[in-house]
Amino acid sequence: xxxxTVVAVxxxxxxxxxxxxxxxxxxxxPGTGNGSVKKAFVTVTYDISGGTTLKGTTEAAAxxxxxxxxxxxxxxxxxxxxxxxxIFSMPYMEKSKxxxxxxxxxxxxxPYHGPGTYEGNKPLVxxxxxxxxxxxxxxxxxxxxxxEGATSTFTVNKDGSGSWRFTRMLPNSYALKPIxxxxxxxxxxxxx
Numbered sequence: 001x002x003x004x005t006v007v008a009v010x011x012x013x014x015x016x017x018x019x020x021x022x023x024x025x026x027x028x029x030p031g032t033g034n035g036s037v038k039k040a041f042v043t044v045t046y047d048i049s050g051g052t053t054l055k056g057t058t059e060a061a062a063x064x065x066x067x068x069x070x071x072x073x074x075x076x077x078x079x080x081x082x083x084x085x086x087i088f089s090m091p092y093m094e095k096s097k098x099x100x101x102x103x104x105x106x107x108x109x110x111p112y113h114g115p116g117t118y119e120g121n122k123p124l125v126x127x128x129x130x131x132x133x134x135x136x137x138x139x140x141x142x143x144x145x146x147x148e149g150a151t152s153t154f155t156v157n158k159d160g161s162g163s164w165r166f167t168r169m170l171p172n173s174y175a176l177k178p179i180x181x182x183x184x185x186x187x188x189x190x191x192x
Contacts, residue, residue, distance in 0.1 A: 037192045040070045040160065042091040042185040044105075046098060050168075051177030052136055054101060060093030062160060062187055065108055065127060073160030073187035079112040086112035088156060090164060091185050092127060105183065107132035107143065107164070109154055118154040133169065134179075140172035141179055150178075160187030 040062035048054040062076035065087055070076050079088035087110040096103045106127040109118050121143045124132040133142040143152060149168050156162035163184040170178050 038071045038189045039192050040073050040076050040187055040189050042076075042160070042187050044091045044093070044096075044183060044185045046103065046181065046183055048134075048136070048179050048181035050179040050181075051141075051171055052139070052179060054098055054103065054136055054181075056098035058093060058096035058098055058103065060091040060096065063092045064089045072189060074158065076160040076187055077115050077156055077158050079109075079114065079156075082110065085110055086114075087125075088112040089127060090154075090162075090183070101137045102135070104135040106130050106134070109156075115156045115158045119152070121150070121152045123154070124152065139176060141169045142172060143169060161185060 042060050042062050043057060044060055045057045046054050062070045062073065064070065064076065064080035066082050067080050079086055081087065087108050090105055090107045090109070092105060108125045108127055109123050110125045111123070112118075121132075124143045126132045131140075131142050133140060135141070143166070150166075150170075151168070152164070152166045154162070154164045161184075163182060165182045167180045168178040169180070
């Protein structure tokens, strides 16, 4: 290839690049409209009593099983779909620390039909194939309860906030006692 042909090709590439420069767009990334990428997160408050106690707050990503990254609290509230069925993931953060205790919440609501209240333990399923429940310092508590006095009420709001209130969640060990509690969360967004 001749030197003049190479120069002409490079000039054409540079002209095409200049035509698609930053002056031709608003500088925003898809879905943001303001030049930044947002990430939704939740602030989670635990108030557990019974066989063990736990009171405190932690933070987690707003996560729905099967979704990669949620950019808004409204999107978190919508939930997702797994195998064609609606699903919502309660705030999920592996091994958070509260009061020096390791806490791991792993529960989904499915079928999920959008923001509202879901009663009983039947709509609760585990995360990634696990049993739905809560681990506190490695001790598991399961929502697989059908005992007298056991209750479960899950609520999610359109803004991504919500709560899970339960009584008599059974421990996986006979040496422990059931727990009662309320887990509440608020949702916020921040720039990545």
